[in-house]
Structure formats: structure tokens, C-alpha cells
Amino acid sequence: MSFIDKLLPTKKILVVDIGTYKVKAAICEQKDGNFDIIWYWEKRQETSDIIHWEIWNIEWICETIERAFIKASLESEANPKDMIINIPTSHVISEVNKINYKRDSKNTGIDLRELDEMIAKVEYLSLEKAKKSITEKTGYQDIDMKLIVSSITKMTIDWQQVTNPIGFTWENVSISTLNIFIPLSKYNLLQTIWTYLNKNIVSIVPLEFSIPKLIEYTSLSFEDVIFIDIWNTKTTIIVQKSGSIIWFNRLDIWTNDLIKEISETTWDLTVNIIKNLDDNKNYLDEKKKFFELWKSGFTIALKDVLWTEVSPYKLFLTWGWNNLFMREMLENIDLAQEWLKSVKANFLVIDKNIVDEITYIKNDFLKDKTNLNLLSQVICAKEIIAIKKDPVAEVLKKVVKKIEK
Secondary structure, eight states, X not given: OEXXXXXXXXXXXXXXXXXXXXXXXEEEEEETTEEEEEEEEXXXXXXXXXXXXXXXXXXXXXXXXXXXXXXXXXXXXXXXXEEEEOOOOSOOEEEEEEEEEEOSOTTSOOOHHHHHHHHHHHHHHHHHHHHHHHHHHHOOOGGGEEEEEEEEEEEEETTEEOSOOTTOOOSEEEEEEEEXXXXXXXXXXXXXXXXXXXXXXXXXXXXXXXGGGGGTTSSOOOSSEEEEEEOSSOEEEEEEETTEEEEEEEESOOHHHHHHHHHHHHOOOHHHHHHHTTXXXXXXXHHHHHHHHHHHHHHHHHHHHHTTSBOOOEEEEEOSSOOHHHHHHHHTOOTTTTTOBOSSSXXXXXXXXXXXXXXXXXXXXXXXXXXXXXXXXXXXXXXXXXXXXXXXXHHHHHHHHXXXX
């Protein structure tokens, strides 16, 4: 039930993942009811392009994106005008709100007119609450922020969860919303990319929003999950409960710390460290030291958001390697000892190979599991193109467009 900006006017789209290590570009096509990646290319970033997950050299990033796109375009003979892009920044601000709406007539079915009115009232209240909360927490005023994602994450009618409320009767409607903002200064950086590439950025999709999409199209339906995305300069943690994102944040603990520690201790070259990191016989002391530091930040962050709530025990872990040592150490955490409430004693790490089930993704694309972040954005692109099939998303799109004028 999510909406991201506006409906694409074309059936081809460029999806770009700006990472700290690489820029990745996928050209996607919707044809005959199918949605496919028709070509993919990637280009290494310079280490000075993005520092601490913030764009440092916008010109070089623009050039890197352009080179990756040109290569993909030449190989695929496609030149889409529209693009979806993520935003590498720690200043992604989210607000989750639950709004209760009482219908005037509980015996008549909800029609499109009432749905429009209902979502308009709920989204207006949700945005007002979100902006006030963000100002109190960060100091950003309304004019300093740009709304990039609005999503209705859950809707219940008299406590029965529904995806399409058209035709339902009853009285009490509860709607949970997720609104994501970035500072206007960060949005203007993406406008620079837009101008440089002569492309139309139709949606900015932060990874905090897209990564949970990775399990929505598989046979494994998990409502309560913690997503952990560990990369060169940041760890992103996303908590999902009852199928809805309730919180996300980034930790300043990253794999560069581990590689640096190993390099200083062993004098191994970085390329060898990366190659041998998954071997459970290598770098045991360094891995243990890194994990203890990482675990401390991770569990403190969870306790801050969950308080006395039950913590999800299922973890979906993405990383550039097979992360075998992280999987093993995570599954050995005693949740009670960390003062986390859970129905299980330990975490369970979900095998990320489940994404191979997504039928419209070519197998060769997923041979490299570092493509998971880009894949999550491709899934969002598919949803955007198909937005008219979802009346709730379509109404929400119109409502937000009207509110944001």
C-alpha cells in the first residue's frame, strides 16, 4: 500500500543504487505484464566520493553514475528518461503514526469517495504530527525538509486487517502511516544529479524503506523482522512488527573498522582480508572484538526503540560477504541477558538466498549478493509502475500531492 511520488509515464526505468563502494545501475522494463531487469552495470566509487555515508564530491558521483548508465544503455539498447535513486545520507528522518478514524455510517460499505476523504484526513493529521515531532527532535522546520516517501503500512476496520477497504462496513478504522523526510539540502544534491544526467528522478527511495521489500515477494511471510544492513561506513537497522516498519536508524560501526583492525594486527592486504574473512579459522580475535563493539550499539538501539515490547527474533542480514561469522555470533546472543523480551532465547538469521524465489529477477543478477540493496529498489520500481492497481496507494498519491503544493 505504499506510494513513492508519482506514476511513471514510461515502461522503462533506470534504477540507481549509490553505495559507498560502487554505483550500480539497472535498466528495468515492464512488458506484457512482466517486469524484468534487462541490463545491469556497476562502477567503482572513489573512496573520497562518499565519506561517512554523506556525498562529498557530487561531480564525481554524477560522472560515475553516468558511466554506469551509459554502459548499461549501450548493452541493452535502452535509454530510459525516468529514474529511481537512493540517497546516501544519515539524515533520513522517519515518523510512524497511527490514526483512528470513526465513520459516520457503519452500515454502508466504503466507496471511493469516502476512501479519498478518509485518507486525506488521516494523512493530513499524520504529516502535521510528523513535522511537529521532527522539529522538536532535530530543529528542522517544515521549510527545511522534503517529504520523499509516504506509505500506509497497515489498515484495520474494527480490528480486522485489510489491504483494500472498498466495500467494507463497520465503524472504526485504524490507519498506520510511515512518512520519510530528508533535509532540503540533501534533496538539492539529488537535483544536481537530475540536471547533470538529464533524467527525471521520479522517486527517491531510501534503503531504509526498500530493504524490507526483499521478503515481501517470497514464500516466507514474516511479519516481525529485524533487517540489518552492514556496509563499509554504516550499519542500518530496520525494525518491522506486524508487517510494518516501526523504526530505523544507522550505527557508526562499519566493516572498515574490522578490516583496519585486522590489517594493523596481521599486515595482510585488504584484498586478502576480504577474501578470507568468511573462513572461521581466520582473524578470530579481531572478529570477536569487532562483534562485541557492534553488538553493544545494536542491542542499545533495540532497547531504546522497543522498551518493554517483545523484540522480533528473526533477523534478515545483508552484507557484501557471506557473513558467516556474523550469522553465528548473532545466533548465539542470549536475548534475556541483553534485556530484550522475545518469544525465543536467541536470534534466528534468515538465509538471504530466499530472494532467489523472486521470479522476475534473473538468476545471474543475484549471483552477487551485494546486489540485494539494488534489488530492493527494483522491487519498489515495480510497485510504482503498478500503483494504479492499488486504490489505497493511488488515493494516497493524490492526497499527498495536494497537501504538498
